[in-house]
Amino acid sequence: MANEDYEPTIVAFTCTWCTYLAADLAGTSRMGYPANLRIIRAMCSGRIDPQFVLSAFQWGADGVLIGGCHPGDCHYQEGNYKALRRFKLLKKLAAELGIEDERLRLEWISASEADKFRDVVNDMVEKLRRLGPRSQAQPLPEAVPAPAPEEAVHA
Amino acid sequence: MPKPKVGLYWCASCGGCEEAVVDLAEKILDVVAAVDIVFWPVALDFKKEDVEAMADGEMVAAFINGAVRLSEQEEMVNLLRRKAQYVIAFGSCAHLGGIPGLASLFDRESIFQYVYGQAPTVAPTDVRPQTQVTVPEGELKLPEFWDKVRALDQVIDVDYYLPGCPPTPKVIANALTALLEGKLPAKGAVLASSRALCYECERNATKPEKPSLTDIKRVWEVIADPDTCLLAQGIICLGPVTRGGCDAQCVKGNMPCTGCFGPLDRVHDFGAKGLSAIASLFASNDEAELEKLADKIPDVTGTFYRYSLPASFLFKSRAALKGDGQ
Amino acid sequence: MTTKITVDPITRLEGHGRIEIFLNDSGDVDRAYFVIPELRGFEKFAVGRRAEDMPQITSRICGVCPTAHHMASTKALDDLFHIEPPPAAVKIRELLYSMFMLEDHALHFYFLGGPDFIVGPKAPKAERNILGVIGKVGVEVAGQVIAMRKELRELIAYLGGKVIHPVFGLPGGVAKGVQKEDQERFVKAAESGVDFALFTLKAFHDLVLANKEYVDLILSEAYTHKTYYMGLVDEQNRENFYEGMIRVVGPDGKEFERFKVQDYVEHVAEHVEPWTYVKFMFLKNVGWTGFEDGEKSGVYSVAPLARLNAADGLATPKAQEAYEEYLQTLGGKPVHQTLANHWARVVEMVYAAERFLELARDPEITSTEIRRIPTATPTTGAGVVEAPRGTLIHQYDTDERGILTRANLIVATQGNAARIAMSVDKAAKALVHNGNVDDGLLNMVEMAFRAYDPCHACATHALPGQMPLIVSLRDAQGNVIRELVRGE
Numbered sequence: 031m032a033n034e035d036y037e038p039t040i041v042a043f044t045c046t047w048c049t050y051l052a053a054d055l056a057g058t059s060r061m062g063y064p065a066n067l068r069i070i071r072a073m074c075s076g077r078i079d080p081q082f083v084l085s086a087f088q089w090g091a092d093g094v095l096i097g098g099c100h101p102g103d104c105h106y107q108e109g110n111y112k113a114l115r116r117f118k119l120l121k122k123l124a125a126e127l128g129i130e131d132e133r134l135r136l137e138w139i140s141a142s143e144a145d146k147f148r149d150v151v152n153d154m155v156e157k158l159r160r161l162g163p164r165s166q167a168q169p170l171p172e173a174v175p176a177p178a179p180e181e182a183v184h185a
Numbered sequence: 186m187p188k189p190k191v192g193l194y195w196c197a198s199c200g201g202c203e204e205a206v207v208d209l210a211e212k213i214l215d216v217v218a219a220v221d222i223v224f225w226p227v228a229l230d231f232k233k234e235d236v237e238a239m240a241d242g243e244m245v246a247a248f249i250n251g252a253v254r255l256s257e258q259e260e261m262v263n264l265l266r267r268k269a270q271y272v273i274a275f276g277s278c279a280h281l282g283g284i285p286g287l288a289s290l291f292d293r294e295s296i297f298q299y300v301y302g303q304a305p306t307v308a309p310t311d312v313r314p315q316t317q318v319t320v321p322e323g324e325l326k327l328p329e330f331w332d333k334v335r336a337l338d339q340v341i342d343v344d345y346y347l348p349g350c351p352p353t354p355k356v357i358a359n360a361l362t363a364l365l366e367g368k369l370p371a372k373g374a375v376l377a378s379s380r381a382l383c384y385e386c387e388r389n390a391t392k393p394e395k396p397s398l399t400d401i402k403r404v405w406e407v408i409a410d411p412d413t414c415l416l417a418q419g420i421i422c423l424g425p426v427t428r429g430g431c432d433a434q435c436v437k438g439n440m441p442c443t444g445c446f447g448p449l450d451r452v453h454d455f456g457a458k459g460l461s462a463i464a465s466l467f468a469s470n471d472e473a474e475l476e477k478l479a480d481k482i483p484d485v486t487g488t489f490y491r492y493s494l495p496a497s498f499l500f501k502s503r504a505a506l507k508g509d510g511q
Numbered sequence: 512m513t514t515k516i517t518v519d520p521i522t523r524l525e526g527h528g529r530i531e532i533f534l535n536d537s538g539d540v541d542r543a544y545f546v547i548p549e550l551r552g553f554e555k556f557a558v559g560r561r562a563e564d565m566p567q568i569t570s571r572i573c574g575v576c577p578t579a580h581h582m583a584s585t586k587a588l589d590d591l592f593h594i595e596p597p598p599a600a601v602k603i604r605e606l607l608y609s610m611f612m613l614e615d616h617a618l619h620f621y622f623l624g625g626p627d628f629i630v631g632p633k634a635p636k637a638e639r640n641i642l643g644v645i646g647k648v649g650v651e652v653a654g655q656v657i658a659m660r661k662e663l664r665e666l667i668a669y670l671g672g673k674v675i676h677p678v679f680g681l682p683g684g685v686a687k688g689v690q691k692e693d694q695e696r697f698v699k700a701a702e703s704g705v706d707f708a709l710f711t712l713k714a715f716h717d718l719v720l721a722n723k724e725y726v727d728l729i730l731s732e733a734y735t736h737k738t739y740y741m742g743l744v745d746e747q748n749r750e751n752f753y754e755g756m757i758r759v760v761g762p763d764g765k766e767f768e769r770f771k772v773q774d775y776v777e778h779v780a781e782h783v784e785p786w787t788y789v790k791f792m793f794l795k796n797v798g799w800t801g802f803e804d805g806e807k808s809g810v811y812s813v814a815p816l817a818r819l820n821a822a823d824g825l826a827t828p829k830a831q832e833a834y835e836e837y838l839q840t841l842g843g844k845p846v847h848q849t850l851a852n853h854w855a856r857v858v859e860m861v862y863a864a865e866r867f868l869e870l871a872r873d874p875e876i877t878s879t880e881i882r883r884i885p886t887a888t889p890t891t892g893a894g895v896v897e898a899p900r901g902t903l904i905h906q907y908d909t910d911e912r913g914i915l916t917r918a919n920l921i922v923a924t925q926g927n928a929a930r931i932a933m934s935v936d937k938a939a940k941a942l943v944h945n946g947n948v949d950d951g952l953l954n955m956v957e958m959a960f961r962a963y964d965p966c967h968a969c970a971t972h973a974l975p976g977q978m979p980l981i982v983s984l985r986d987a988q989g990n991v992i993r994e995l996v997r998g999e
Binding site: 195197198199200201202203204205207208210211213214217226227228229230231232233234254255257283284285287288290291295296299300301304305306307308310312313314315318320321322323325327328330350351403404405406407408409411434435436437438439440443483484486487488491 | 515518519520521522523524525526527531533541542544546548549550551552554555556558559560561563564567568571572573574575577588592618622623636637639640641642645650653654657658660661664668670671672673674675676677678679681682683686687775776779780781782783784785786787788790793795799882884885906912913914919921950954966968
């Protein structure tokens with residue numbers, strides 16, 4: 031589907047207190063992770079407005095990753111729960127609009143989980159590489175499968 | 186002193202915006218006393234050639250409703266843009282793409298196959314409408330379809346927006362007055378309230394400080410209490426994220442707001458904001474329970490993007506512009 | 512080489528359209544085509560939507576007759592969810608619908624088609640409109656017309672939330688009822704409505720029927736077609752806008768078919784032409800033979816003229832009186848003169864007003880039993896109403912969650928689409944000679960469609976999408992000698 035040189039672009043919205051630190055730790059620990067990532071740091075995963083996610087896709091992101099603290103560990107108590115709630119509806123919207131499941135991902139990654147960060151990124155890049163670029167021109171699949179055509183008698 | 190000239194036109198429209206103008210009722214007599222309507226196909230016999238004959242900028246304002254999805258509409262709005270000093274996007278379709286914008290969910294091929302092939306009443310045929318046809322007497326043309334539906338400002342420069350499906354007579358009257366008195370706000374303004382609908386709603390006092398959705402009800406599953414906030418009853422109402430100005434008519438009809446006035450200032454993607462706000466109210470932190478709640482909204486697109494799909498981030502991209510989007 | 516006259520856009524109707532008149536060398540009309548260049552795709556983007564959203568989504572097919580779509584859709588939902596609304600809800604729906612029929616017909620008479628007669632078919636372009644009507648009837652009368660419509664529309668909004676795109680429709684009932692203390696307002700409005708309808712009928716007599724030139728025009732061959740006619744009727748074959756059986760009578764006036772909406776697929780079909788986006792309805796059991804009159808042609812007609820042909824009477828007294836006078840003057844049923852649609856429409860205003868009054872006075876409309884909650888799993892459902900502009904059918908299939916998997920809409924003006932095309936062609940041929948046209952003459956060609964009060968946003972709700980382009984080259988005999996195909 032995609033050509034040999036295709037490299038997906040992933041925008042990663044990370045919270046300051048957990049996932050961003052994990053990414054930082056991965057870097058300082060010299061764990062290699064693919065350069066496909068563009069990290070945008072927010073204070074909390076609860077700050078991630080679904081508008082950001084869709085805008086990222088509009089600007090050409092092939093995938094969007096949201097990273098936050100584990101449930102119960104949010105620096106602001108509830109923020110990551112809000113992110114989770116929004117993500118549920120956003121995922122449904124994405125499915126309806128033909129955005130493949132692998133392109134939108136939410137992960138809980140704590141500050142010490144640099145290895146998890148690296149693994150998630152590797153996995154996502156690999157899957158997106160196989161999927162190919164996200165293009166507006168791709169015809170959207172039917173939201174609901176169409177019924178079988180009537181038995182037509184052609185004149 | 187000759188009266189200022191205005192024109193009204195409809196693109197992929199239902200005519201409801203025209204009716205909204207007629208609903209000015211007796212005020213329409215004041216309007217025609219103040220302006221000269223020089224083009225309005227629903228009510229007046231002026232033709233396209235009459236518009237073409239005008240000087241550029243001869244009309245003070247052109248009110249254009251309907252979404253743009255045919256080449257003919259694109260031509261007309263470009264023509265009107267030249268002939269008018271101000272262009273006002275009138276109604277949800279021109280403002281955000283409107284309900285016809287939902288057609289952008291489907292590609293032309295599958296739509297075509299259904300309408301002229303698979304629909305149960307279509308007599309079997311290979312004939313399809315064509316952009317150019319030779320009939321025994323000569324040539325006939327039909328406009329081309331663009332691949333996606335577009336809001337008006339995705340085609341021409343728009344000066345102001347009158348939101349709503351349709352805009353209410355009050356909103357229209359206020360805008361006309363502002364135009365004629367030279368008191369329009371900065372270019373690009375949406376000419377309605379700058380606060381969310383909840384502020385105008387009679388049920389606002391019954392809206393909880395922190396609305397919480399423990400269950401979501403579809404409108405046919407419950408009989409809504411006519412005096413209590415609909416969100417508090419578990420019915421999805423987009424009042425909190427929708428621009429006010431309509432006096433919450435739908436809620437007065439005991440049905441929820443579906444967002445036709447569009448977003449508040451500084452919100453770019455109404456559907457995304459709407460789903461964000463409603464999702465934030467889900468009363469659970471448990472993944473499985475949240476999944477169940479989300480399933481009670483089986484059509485997220487239709488619920489949150491009913492009027493605004495073409496204006497959303499995913500559809501407003503360069504590929505949504507003229508052509509096949511290839 | 513033929514020359515072509517184009518009327519673009521057609522005006523004083525709902526929707527888009529163009530008339531293309533091809534002239535031969537002597538300046539007479541070879542053929543006039545009525546081209547509808549608009550489409551949006553409702554039947555397709557309905558797929559994936561919640562069933563309960565359909566009344567509000569489909570009402571956006573037309574902002575002039577949104578209540579018709581909303582009501583047909585709501586009735587389809589009743590069928591879909593296998594639920595019957597309580598009697599009070601049925602009455603409230605019909606009450607609302609009667610108000611709607613009255614005000615929409617009034618809109619056409621005073622704003623859209625009426626100006627052609629009230630001001631004159633060849634009056635200057637700038638006067639052939641509501642403003643010219645106001646000039647003719649006077650500001651006081653105009654004020655009364657405006658006030659009547661305003662009151663009716665406010666009452667529709669009372670029940671429907673909004674008047675343009677109302678929200679009242681639910682499977683099993685309506686969202687809002689009539690408060691006891693407000694019933695009086697409905698009754699008063701209905702009484703005014705009856706007066707208003709009778710006033711309009713009198714205006715029609717004074718302004719149109721008293722004018723010999725107009726009467727000749729109405730009776731002229733140029734504006735006459737003999738087709739089948741369709742309308743909703745009750746068990747006594749009286750016209751009913753809200754419910755009933757779909758009845759079709761032939762050009763001879765005899766009943767041809769009578770069926771319930773759920774069986775519509777066996778009775779009506781759609782024909783496609785390459786030069787327009789609208790699909791032309793025809794009777795399946797007769798067949799499509801072309802744009803032709805007669806009992807062998809499946810072309811039929813809908814809306815006021817057709818309804819008064821399909822029915823044997825009207826259910827309210829003053830309307831029945833008006834109906835009998837109408838038939839007597841025009842020589843009995845079936846009435847084939849297209850321009851008589853204007854008269855039939857005013858007769859229907861009287862029925863709508865009287866029916867409104869009957870229901871406004873009914874004590875049951877203030878009942879609070881206005882909803883039943885569906886419990887059955889939705890499957891498929893069809894609903895029919897008489898829209899102002901003709902028989903309107905909505906049919907939906909859904910999955911078990913009530914999400915649409917398919918929609919089929921047979922929309923009023925489609926039922927007139929073939930006859931309209933024929934009317935425009937015939938009128939153009941009768942009126943245009945030696946290449947002489949002027950604005951007034953072309954308006955008289957437009958009058959041929961305007962009588963039907965067409966709604967093209969309705970008629971073309973569908974979207975064909977990507978058209979393979981086929982260019983057919985024909986010789987002088989019309990045989991295709993070469994075909995170029997792109998994008999199949």
